[in-house]
Amino acid sequence: MEAMRKKAVDALPGSSWTPLEINPNLPPERADIVIVGGGVVGWSIAYWLKQKEMVRGGVRVLVVEKDPTYSQASTVLSAGGIRQQFSLPENIHLSLASADFMRNINDHLGVLNEDPIDLQFNHSGYLFLASEAVAHIMEENYSTQRYAGAKVSLLSPTQLKEKFPWLNTEGVVLASYGLENEGWFDPWTLLNAFKRKAISMGAIQCCGEVTVCTSFFPTSDDGMSACVEQVQMPNSLEYQPVECAIVVNAAGAFSGKLTEMLGIGFGPKQSIAGIPLPVEPRKRYVYVVHCPDGPGLDTPFLIDYSGVYIRREGLGGNYIAGASPEEAAEPDASNLEVDHSFFEENVWPHLAFRVPAFEKLKVTSAWAGFYDYNTFDQNAIIGTHPLINNMYFATGFSGHGLQHSPAVGRAVAELILDGSYKTLDLSGFGFNRILTQEPKLERNIV
Ligand SMILES: Cc1cc2nc3c(=O)[nH]c(=O)nc-3n(C[C@H](O)[C@H](O)[C@H](O)COP(=O)(O)OP(=O)(O)OC[C@H]3O[C@@H](n4cnc5c(N)ncnc54)[C@H](O)[C@@H]3O)c2cc1C
Missing domain, CATH: 3.30.9.10 (D-Amino Acid Oxidase, subunit A, domain 2)
Known part of the structure:
Protein backbone atom coordinates (compact mmCIF):
# COMPACT_ATOMS: atom_id res chain seq x y z
CA MET A 1 0.00 0.00 0.00
CA GLU A 2 2.78 2.42 0.97
CA ALA A 3 4.72 1.62 -2.24
CA MET A 4 1.62 2.15 -4.38
CA ARG A 5 0.93 5.39 -2.61
CA LYS A 6 4.50 6.62 -3.24
CA LYS A 7 4.26 5.65 -6.93
CA ALA A 8 1.00 7.55 -7.33
CA VAL A 9 2.31 10.60 -5.54
CA ASP A 10 5.55 10.59 -7.58
CA ALA A 11 3.57 10.39 -10.83
CA LEU A 12 1.49 13.44 -9.97
CA PRO A 13 2.54 17.05 -10.28
CA GLY A 14 3.07 18.71 -6.90
CA SER A 15 3.77 16.77 -3.77
CA SER A 16 1.19 17.71 -1.20
CA TRP A 17 -1.79 15.96 -2.81
CA THR A 18 -2.02 12.48 -1.37
CA PRO A 19 -4.78 10.66 -3.24
CA LEU A 20 -4.39 7.39 -1.39
CA GLU A 21 -4.28 8.84 2.10
CA ILE A 22 -6.44 6.87 4.46
CA ASN A 23 -9.03 9.15 6.00
CA PRO A 24 -7.83 9.44 9.61
CA ASN A 25 -11.42 9.98 10.72
CA LEU A 26 -12.64 6.60 9.52
CA PRO A 27 -13.56 4.22 12.32
CA PRO A 28 -11.38 1.17 12.86
CA GLU A 29 -12.37 -1.85 10.78
CA ARG A 30 -12.83 -3.91 13.92
CA ALA A 31 -13.98 -3.32 17.48
CA ASP A 32 -15.31 -5.60 20.18
CA ILE A 33 -18.17 -3.30 21.09
CA VAL A 34 -19.64 -0.51 18.98
CA ILE A 35 -21.72 2.02 20.87
CA VAL A 36 -24.02 3.95 18.55
CA GLY A 37 -24.64 7.38 20.07
CA GLY A 38 -22.12 9.52 21.92
CA GLY A 39 -24.54 11.21 24.32
CA VAL A 40 -24.26 10.88 28.07
CA VAL A 41 -25.64 7.32 28.02
CA GLY A 42 -23.29 6.10 25.29
CA TRP A 43 -20.20 7.57 26.93
CA SER A 44 -21.20 6.34 30.37
CA ILE A 45 -21.44 2.81 28.98
CA ALA A 46 -18.06 3.24 27.27
CA TYR A 47 -16.51 4.38 30.56
CA TRP A 48 -17.93 1.48 32.55
CA LEU A 49 -16.86 -1.06 29.94
CA LYS A 50 -13.30 0.22 30.13
CA GLN A 51 -13.52 0.41 33.91
CA LYS A 52 -14.57 -3.23 34.14
CA GLU A 53 -12.12 -4.72 31.62
CA MET A 54 -9.75 -7.07 33.39
CA VAL A 55 -6.71 -6.27 31.26
CA ARG A 56 -5.99 -2.73 30.05
CA GLY A 57 -6.96 -2.71 26.37
CA GLY A 58 -8.84 -5.98 26.78
CA VAL A 59 -12.10 -4.62 25.41
CA ARG A 60 -11.96 -2.53 22.26
CA VAL A 61 -14.78 -0.02 22.58
CA LEU A 62 -15.79 2.31 19.76
CA VAL A 63 -18.29 5.15 20.23
CA VAL A 64 -19.85 6.42 17.00
CA GLU A 65 -21.47 9.86 17.17
CA LYS A 66 -22.93 11.52 14.11
CA ASP A 67 -22.98 15.09 15.40
CA PRO A 68 -19.91 16.38 17.28
CA THR A 69 -21.77 19.64 17.98
CA TYR A 70 -24.57 17.72 19.74
CA SER A 71 -27.05 20.17 18.21
CA GLN A 72 -29.98 17.78 18.66
CA ALA A 73 -28.76 15.55 21.48
CA SER A 74 -31.15 15.34 24.41
CA THR A 75 -28.29 15.42 26.90
CA VAL A 76 -27.20 18.97 26.24
CA LEU A 77 -30.75 20.28 25.72
CA SER A 78 -32.07 18.90 28.99
CA ALA A 79 -33.02 20.67 32.21
CA GLY A 80 -30.18 18.97 34.11
CA GLY A 81 -32.31 17.74 37.01
CA ILE A 82 -31.85 14.78 39.34
CA ARG A 83 -34.44 13.57 41.83
CA GLN A 84 -35.10 10.53 43.97
CA GLN A 85 -38.84 11.04 43.87
CA PHE A 86 -39.99 8.26 41.57
CA SER A 87 -42.54 5.57 42.28
CA LEU A 88 -40.71 2.59 40.73
CA PRO A 89 -37.99 1.21 43.02
CA GLU A 90 -35.71 0.73 39.99
CA ASN A 91 -35.82 4.45 39.20
CA ILE A 92 -35.25 5.43 42.83
CA HIS A 93 -32.23 3.14 43.07
CA LEU A 94 -30.88 4.43 39.76
CA SER A 95 -31.12 7.98 41.14
CA LEU A 96 -29.51 7.10 44.46
CA ALA A 97 -26.62 5.30 42.78
CA SER A 98 -26.15 8.07 40.23
CA ALA A 99 -26.23 10.79 42.91
CA ASP A 100 -23.57 8.94 44.84
CA PHE A 101 -21.48 8.67 41.67
CA MET A 102 -21.83 12.39 41.02
CA ARG A 103 -20.91 13.26 44.60
CA ASN A 104 -17.62 11.42 44.08
CA ILE A 105 -17.24 12.26 40.43
CA ASN A 106 -13.56 13.16 40.60
CA ASP A 107 -12.75 9.78 42.15
CA HIS A 108 -14.49 8.09 39.23
CA LEU A 109 -13.82 10.35 36.27
CA GLY A 110 -10.84 12.48 37.26
CA VAL A 111 -7.93 12.27 34.80
CA LEU A 112 -4.33 12.81 35.87
CA ASN A 113 -2.97 16.24 34.91
CA GLU A 114 -6.40 17.41 33.74
CA ASP A 115 -8.64 19.93 35.48
CA PRO A 116 -10.94 18.52 38.16
CA ILE A 117 -14.59 18.14 37.21
CA ASP A 118 -17.09 20.65 38.55
CA LEU A 119 -20.64 19.62 37.69
CA GLN A 120 -21.97 22.98 38.96
CA PHE A 121 -24.32 20.96 41.15
CA ASN A 122 -27.12 23.00 42.75
CA GLU A 180 -30.96 14.91 49.76
CA ASN A 181 -29.58 13.82 46.39
CA GLU A 182 -31.73 16.21 44.40
CA GLY A 183 -31.03 19.32 42.38
CA TRP A 184 -29.59 20.14 38.99
CA PHE A 185 -26.20 20.26 37.32
CA ASP A 186 -24.51 21.00 34.02
CA PRO A 187 -25.30 18.16 31.56
CA TRP A 188 -22.45 18.97 29.16
CA THR A 189 -19.89 18.71 31.97
CA LEU A 190 -21.14 15.23 32.87
CA LEU A 191 -21.12 14.08 29.24
CA ASN A 192 -17.65 15.49 28.66
CA ALA A 193 -16.31 13.98 31.88
CA PHE A 194 -17.46 10.49 30.84
CA LYS A 195 -16.02 11.01 27.38
CA ARG A 196 -12.66 12.36 28.57
CA LYS A 197 -12.22 9.52 31.04
CA ALA A 198 -13.31 6.77 28.64
CA ILE A 199 -10.92 8.05 25.97
CA SER A 200 -8.10 8.26 28.51
CA MET A 201 -8.76 4.59 29.23
CA GLY A 202 -8.57 3.63 25.57
CA ALA A 203 -12.10 3.99 24.20
CA ILE A 204 -12.09 5.13 20.58
CA GLN A 205 -14.40 7.81 19.22
CA CYS A 206 -15.51 8.26 15.66
CA CYS A 207 -17.51 11.06 14.15
CA GLY A 208 -19.88 9.36 11.73
CA GLU A 209 -23.41 8.13 11.34
CA VAL A 210 -24.40 4.49 11.45
CA THR A 211 -26.55 4.42 8.34
CA VAL A 212 -26.71 0.69 7.72
CA CYS A 213 -27.05 -1.81 10.53
CA THR A 214 -28.33 -5.25 9.55
CA SER A 215 -29.09 -8.55 11.19
CA PHE A 216 -27.97 -12.01 10.13
CA PHE A 217 -27.83 -15.59 11.42
CA PRO A 218 -24.17 -16.29 12.35
CA THR A 219 -24.80 -20.06 12.49
CA SER A 220 -27.98 -22.05 12.19
CA ASP A 221 -28.12 -22.64 15.98
CA ASP A 222 -27.67 -19.08 17.16
CA GLY A 223 -30.15 -16.25 17.25
CA MET A 224 -29.71 -13.30 14.96
CA SER A 225 -26.81 -10.87 15.32
CA ALA A 226 -26.62 -7.21 14.46
CA CYS A 227 -23.70 -5.84 12.50
CA VAL A 228 -22.64 -2.32 11.68
CA GLU A 229 -22.35 -2.32 7.92
CA GLN A 230 -21.91 1.34 7.28
CA VAL A 231 -20.53 4.22 9.29
CA GLN A 232 -20.95 7.22 7.02
CA MET A 233 -18.42 10.03 7.32
CA PRO A 234 -19.87 13.54 7.69
CA ASN A 235 -20.07 15.64 4.50
CA SER A 236 -18.51 12.85 2.49
CA LEU A 237 -19.39 9.80 0.45
CA GLU A 238 -16.90 7.75 2.42
CA TYR A 239 -18.10 5.03 4.72
CA GLN A 240 -16.78 1.96 6.44
CA PRO A 241 -18.21 -1.20 7.95
CA VAL A 242 -17.06 -2.08 11.45
CA GLU A 243 -16.78 -5.73 12.35
CA CYS A 244 -17.85 -6.18 15.96
CA ALA A 245 -19.23 -8.67 18.45
CA ILE A 246 -21.67 -6.37 20.21
CA VAL A 247 -23.67 -3.29 19.24
CA VAL A 248 -25.06 -0.93 21.89
CA ASN A 249 -28.03 1.14 20.84
CA ALA A 250 -27.57 4.41 22.73
CA ALA A 251 -28.95 6.55 19.93
CA GLY A 252 -31.38 8.37 22.23
CA ALA A 253 -34.49 9.73 20.57
CA PHE A 254 -33.35 8.07 17.33
CA SER A 255 -32.80 4.60 18.77
CA GLY A 256 -36.11 3.46 17.28
CA LYS A 257 -34.82 4.40 13.84
CA LEU A 258 -31.59 2.46 14.40
CA THR A 259 -33.58 -0.60 15.47
CA GLU A 260 -35.75 -0.38 12.36
CA MET A 261 -32.60 -0.89 10.26
CA LEU A 262 -32.51 -4.45 11.63
CA GLY A 263 -36.02 -5.11 10.40
CA ILE A 264 -37.41 -5.02 13.94
CA GLY A 265 -40.99 -3.82 13.78
CA PHE A 266 -41.45 -4.93 10.18
CA GLY A 267 -42.06 -8.65 10.75
CA PRO A 268 -45.51 -10.24 10.60
CA LYS A 269 -48.04 -8.68 12.98
CA GLN A 270 -48.43 -10.69 16.22
CA SER A 271 -44.81 -11.87 15.88
CA ILE A 272 -41.82 -10.70 17.93
CA ALA A 273 -40.23 -9.22 14.82
CA GLY A 274 -43.42 -7.26 14.22
CA ILE A 275 -43.10 -5.30 17.46
CA PRO A 276 -41.05 -2.11 17.07
CA LEU A 277 -38.82 -0.54 19.69
CA PRO A 278 -41.34 1.98 21.05
CA VAL A 279 -38.98 4.95 21.21
CA GLU A 280 -39.47 8.14 19.23
CA PRO A 281 -38.46 11.79 19.45
CA TYR A 371 -37.22 13.35 24.75
CA ASP A 372 -36.15 9.77 23.92
CA TYR A 373 -39.80 8.99 24.50
CA ASN A 374 -40.91 5.44 25.22
CA THR A 375 -44.49 5.38 23.94
CA PHE A 376 -45.20 2.11 25.77
CA ASP A 377 -44.59 3.12 29.39
CA GLN A 378 -42.24 6.13 29.44
CA ASN A 379 -39.43 4.22 31.09
CA ALA A 380 -36.01 2.92 30.16
CA ILE A 381 -35.57 -0.05 27.86
CA ILE A 382 -32.34 -1.79 28.79
CA GLY A 383 -30.83 -5.08 27.64
CA THR A 384 -31.00 -7.25 24.56
CA HIS A 385 -33.78 -7.85 22.07
CA PRO A 386 -35.25 -11.36 22.19
CA LEU A 387 -34.37 -11.94 18.53
CA ILE A 388 -31.07 -10.11 18.26
CA ASN A 389 -28.69 -11.48 20.81
CA ASN A 390 -25.86 -8.97 20.43
CA MET A 391 -27.67 -5.62 20.40
CA TYR A 392 -28.07 -4.01 23.81
CA PHE A 393 -30.58 -1.20 24.21
CA ALA A 394 -30.07 1.70 26.61
CA THR A 395 -32.82 4.07 25.63
CA GLY A 396 -36.39 5.25 26.17
CA PHE A 397 -35.64 7.24 29.32
CA SER A 398 -38.37 9.77 28.50
CA GLY A 399 -37.10 12.68 30.55
CA HIS A 400 -34.79 11.11 33.12
CA GLY A 401 -31.91 9.60 31.17
CA LEU A 402 -29.39 12.24 32.10
CA GLN A 403 -29.65 11.71 35.84
CA HIS A 404 -29.65 7.93 35.52
CA SER A 405 -26.77 7.70 33.06
CA PRO A 406 -24.05 6.88 35.62
CA ALA A 407 -25.91 3.87 37.03
CA VAL A 408 -27.32 2.80 33.66
CA GLY A 409 -23.83 2.74 32.13
CA ARG A 410 -22.65 0.46 34.92
CA ALA A 411 -25.68 -1.82 34.53
CA VAL A 412 -25.22 -2.19 30.77
CA ALA A 413 -21.50 -2.91 31.21
CA GLU A 414 -22.39 -5.62 33.73
CA LEU A 415 -24.88 -7.19 31.35
CA ILE A 416 -22.32 -7.24 28.56
CA LEU A 417 -19.20 -8.28 30.46
CA ASP A 418 -20.61 -10.27 33.39
CA GLY A 419 -23.65 -11.67 31.63
CA SER A 420 -26.07 -10.41 34.30
CA TYR A 421 -26.81 -7.43 36.53
CA LYS A 422 -24.49 -7.32 39.55
CA THR A 423 -25.33 -4.11 41.39
CA LEU A 424 -28.89 -3.05 40.49
CA ASP A 425 -31.38 -5.50 39.07
CA LEU A 426 -32.88 -3.72 36.07
CA SER A 427 -34.36 -6.82 34.45
CA GLY A 428 -37.80 -5.23 34.83
CA PHE A 429 -36.71 -2.68 32.23
CA GLY A 430 -36.08 -5.34 29.59
CA PHE A 431 -37.70 -5.45 26.13
CA ASN A 432 -39.73 -8.49 27.17
CA ARG A 433 -42.25 -6.38 29.04
CA ILE A 434 -43.32 -4.98 25.69
CA LEU A 435 -43.92 -8.49 24.35
CA THR A 436 -45.89 -9.48 27.42
CA GLN A 437 -47.70 -6.13 27.49
CA GLU A 438 -46.71 -5.42 31.10
CA PRO A 439 -45.95 -1.71 31.25
CA LYS A 440 -43.80 -0.35 34.06
CA LEU A 441 -45.49 2.96 34.63
CA GLU A 442 -44.45 5.73 36.99
CA ARG A 443 -47.21 6.87 39.32
CA ASN A 444 -45.66 10.20 39.62
CA ILE A 445 -48.77 12.30 40.00
CA VAL A 446 -47.86 14.81 37.28
C1 LIG B 1 -36.14 19.49 27.35
C2 LIG B 1 -35.57 18.27 28.03
C3 LIG B 1 -35.42 18.27 29.41
C4 LIG B 1 -34.88 17.16 30.04
N1 LIG B 1 -34.65 17.23 31.39
C5 LIG B 1 -34.07 16.19 32.01
C6 LIG B 1 -33.75 16.28 33.37
O1 LIG B 1 -33.99 17.29 34.03
N2 LIG B 1 -33.16 15.21 33.95
C7 LIG B 1 -32.88 14.08 33.26
O2 LIG B 1 -32.38 13.13 33.85
N3 LIG B 1 -33.17 13.97 31.95
C8 LIG B 1 -33.74 15.00 31.31
N4 LIG B 1 -34.04 14.91 29.99
C9 LIG B 1 -33.85 13.62 29.30
C10 LIG B 1 -32.40 13.38 28.99
O3 LIG B 1 -31.86 14.51 28.37
C11 LIG B 1 -32.25 12.15 28.09
O4 LIG B 1 -33.00 11.06 28.59
C12 LIG B 1 -30.78 11.73 28.02
O5 LIG B 1 -29.97 12.83 27.72
C13 LIG B 1 -30.60 10.65 26.98
O6 LIG B 1 -29.22 10.53 26.73
P1 LIG B 1 -28.72 9.75 25.46
O7 LIG B 1 -27.24 9.73 25.51
O8 LIG B 1 -29.44 8.45 25.37
O9 LIG B 1 -29.28 10.61 24.24
P2 LIG B 1 -28.62 11.82 23.45
O10 LIG B 1 -28.00 12.80 24.33
O11 LIG B 1 -29.67 12.30 22.51
O12 LIG B 1 -27.48 11.11 22.64
C14 LIG B 1 -27.75 10.22 21.58
C15 LIG B 1 -26.76 10.52 20.49
O13 LIG B 1 -26.89 9.53 19.47
C16 LIG B 1 -26.51 10.14 18.26
N5 LIG B 1 -27.04 9.29 17.19
C17 LIG B 1 -28.34 8.98 16.94
N6 LIG B 1 -28.42 8.14 15.89
C18 LIG B 1 -27.15 7.90 15.48
C19 LIG B 1 -26.59 7.11 14.43
N7 LIG B 1 -27.36 6.38 13.62
N8 LIG B 1 -25.24 7.11 14.28
C20 LIG B 1 -24.45 7.84 15.11
N9 LIG B 1 -24.93 8.61 16.12
C21 LIG B 1 -26.26 8.63 16.30
C22 LIG B 1 -27.15 11.51 18.33
O14 LIG B 1 -26.51 12.43 17.48
C23 LIG B 1 -26.99 11.86 19.81
O15 LIG B 1 -25.88 12.69 20.04
C24 LIG B 1 -34.55 16.00 29.30
C25 LIG B 1 -34.70 16.00 27.92
C26 LIG B 1 -35.19 17.12 27.28
C27 LIG B 1 -35.33 17.11 25.79
Missing part, protein backbone atom coordinates in the same frame (compact mmCIF):
# COMPACT_ATOMS: atom_id res chain seq x y z
CA HIS A 123 -28.36 21.08 45.75
CA SER A 124 -32.07 21.72 45.92
CA GLY A 125 -34.99 19.44 46.62
CA TYR A 126 -37.76 18.75 44.13
CA LEU A 127 -41.08 19.92 45.51
CA PHE A 128 -44.03 17.92 44.16
CA LEU A 129 -47.50 19.29 44.85
CA ALA A 130 -50.53 17.00 45.05
CA SER A 131 -54.21 17.81 44.71
CA GLU A 132 -56.95 15.92 46.58
CA ALA A 133 -57.32 13.46 43.69
CA VAL A 134 -53.73 12.22 43.85
CA ALA A 135 -52.63 12.82 47.45
CA HIS A 136 -53.00 9.11 48.27
CA ILE A 137 -50.57 8.24 45.44
CA MET A 138 -48.09 10.73 46.84
CA GLU A 139 -48.30 9.01 50.22
CA GLU A 140 -47.72 5.60 48.64
CA ASN A 141 -44.79 6.94 46.63
CA TYR A 142 -43.35 8.45 49.78
CA SER A 143 -43.40 5.04 51.51
CA THR A 144 -41.71 3.41 48.51
CA GLN A 145 -39.08 6.13 48.40
CA ARG A 146 -38.31 5.95 52.12
CA TYR A 147 -38.16 2.16 51.95
CA ALA A 148 -35.64 2.41 49.11
CA GLY A 149 -33.48 4.72 51.22
CA ALA A 150 -34.42 8.09 49.71
CA LYS A 151 -34.66 11.03 52.08
CA VAL A 152 -37.99 12.69 51.33
CA SER A 153 -40.46 14.49 53.58
CA LEU A 154 -44.19 15.08 53.30
CA LEU A 155 -45.52 18.57 53.98
CA SER A 156 -49.03 19.69 54.82
CA PRO A 157 -50.28 22.92 53.21
CA THR A 158 -49.56 24.78 56.47
CA GLN A 159 -45.98 23.49 56.63
CA LEU A 160 -45.61 24.28 52.95
CA LYS A 161 -46.68 27.87 53.47
CA GLU A 162 -44.29 28.25 56.39
CA LYS A 163 -41.35 26.93 54.40
CA PHE A 164 -42.16 28.66 51.11
CA PRO A 165 -44.24 31.76 51.96
CA TRP A 166 -44.22 32.92 48.32
CA LEU A 167 -46.22 29.85 47.25
CA ASN A 168 -49.99 29.89 46.77
CA THR A 169 -51.13 26.62 48.37
CA GLU A 170 -54.71 26.78 47.07
CA GLY A 171 -55.78 23.35 45.85
CA VAL A 172 -52.71 21.67 47.36
CA VAL A 173 -53.51 18.91 49.81
CA LEU A 174 -50.04 17.44 50.24
CA ALA A 175 -46.49 18.06 49.05
CA SER A 176 -43.34 15.96 49.00
CA TYR A 177 -39.92 17.52 49.23
CA GLY A 178 -36.54 15.90 48.61
CA LEU A 179 -34.03 16.40 51.41
CA ARG A 282 -40.96 14.00 21.27
CA LYS A 283 -40.33 17.71 21.36
CA ARG A 284 -40.21 19.49 24.71
CA TYR A 285 -39.78 23.24 25.21
CA VAL A 286 -37.70 24.90 27.90
CA TYR A 287 -38.43 28.58 28.56
CA VAL A 288 -35.91 30.84 30.27
CA VAL A 289 -37.71 33.51 32.26
CA HIS A 290 -36.61 36.55 34.21
CA CYS A 291 -38.48 37.71 37.29
CA PRO A 292 -36.52 39.94 39.69
CA ASP A 293 -39.23 39.64 42.36
CA GLY A 294 -39.46 35.86 42.14
CA PRO A 295 -38.45 33.46 44.92
CA GLY A 296 -34.77 33.36 45.82
CA LEU A 297 -32.07 30.91 46.78
CA ASP A 298 -34.44 28.50 48.50
CA THR A 299 -36.51 27.95 45.32
CA PRO A 300 -36.97 24.20 44.95
CA PHE A 301 -37.37 22.37 41.64
CA LEU A 302 -41.11 22.94 41.76
CA ILE A 303 -43.49 20.48 40.07
CA ASP A 304 -47.07 21.66 40.21
CA TYR A 305 -49.86 19.11 39.94
CA SER A 306 -50.80 20.70 36.62
CA GLY A 307 -47.54 19.25 35.27
CA VAL A 308 -45.81 22.62 35.01
CA TYR A 309 -42.29 22.84 36.44
CA ILE A 310 -39.93 25.69 37.28
CA ARG A 311 -36.49 25.93 38.81
CA ARG A 312 -33.89 28.60 39.39
CA GLU A 313 -31.33 29.10 36.63
CA GLY A 314 -28.34 30.59 38.37
CA LEU A 315 -29.10 33.78 40.27
CA GLY A 316 -30.36 37.24 39.35
CA GLY A 317 -34.03 36.28 39.10
CA ASN A 318 -33.60 33.78 36.25
CA TYR A 319 -35.52 30.51 36.01
CA ILE A 320 -36.32 27.79 33.52
CA ALA A 321 -39.82 26.41 33.14
CA GLY A 322 -41.82 24.01 31.00
CA ALA A 323 -44.46 21.30 30.83
CA SER A 324 -45.27 18.25 28.74
CA PRO A 325 -48.16 18.66 26.30
CA GLU A 326 -51.26 16.49 26.26
CA GLU A 327 -50.78 13.33 24.19
CA ALA A 328 -53.24 14.61 21.57
CA ALA A 329 -51.38 17.91 21.27
CA GLU A 330 -47.84 16.58 20.78
CA PRO A 331 -45.97 19.10 18.60
CA ASP A 332 -44.34 18.24 15.28
CA ALA A 333 -41.05 16.52 16.14
CA SER A 334 -39.41 17.04 12.75
CA ASN A 335 -37.67 20.21 13.96
CA LEU A 336 -36.63 21.97 17.15
CA GLU A 337 -38.55 25.20 16.68
CA VAL A 338 -40.07 26.69 19.83
CA ASP A 339 -43.77 27.41 20.12
CA HIS A 340 -44.04 30.49 22.33
CA SER A 341 -47.82 30.27 22.49
CA PHE A 342 -47.41 27.00 24.42
CA PHE A 343 -45.85 29.00 27.23
CA GLU A 344 -48.56 31.67 27.13
CA GLU A 345 -51.41 29.18 27.15
CA ASN A 346 -50.16 26.15 29.04
CA VAL A 347 -47.30 27.16 31.31
CA TRP A 348 -47.55 30.77 32.44
CA PRO A 349 -51.14 30.66 33.78
CA HIS A 350 -50.22 27.79 36.12
CA LEU A 351 -46.98 29.46 37.20
CA ALA A 352 -48.69 32.77 37.94
CA PHE A 353 -51.41 31.00 39.90
CA ARG A 354 -48.96 28.99 41.99
CA VAL A 355 -46.40 31.75 42.52
CA PRO A 356 -48.14 35.13 42.17
CA ALA A 357 -44.77 36.91 41.71
CA PHE A 358 -44.47 35.12 38.36
CA GLU A 359 -47.31 37.19 36.95
CA LYS A 360 -44.63 39.74 36.12
CA LEU A 361 -42.10 37.39 34.56
CA LYS A 362 -40.62 37.97 31.11
CA VAL A 363 -39.48 35.21 28.77
CA THR A 364 -35.89 35.97 27.78
CA SER A 365 -35.15 32.95 25.61
CA ALA A 366 -36.22 29.38 24.97
CA TRP A 367 -35.04 26.16 23.39
CA ALA A 368 -36.48 22.78 22.48
CA GLY A 369 -35.04 19.30 22.76
CA PHE A 370 -36.17 15.75 22.04
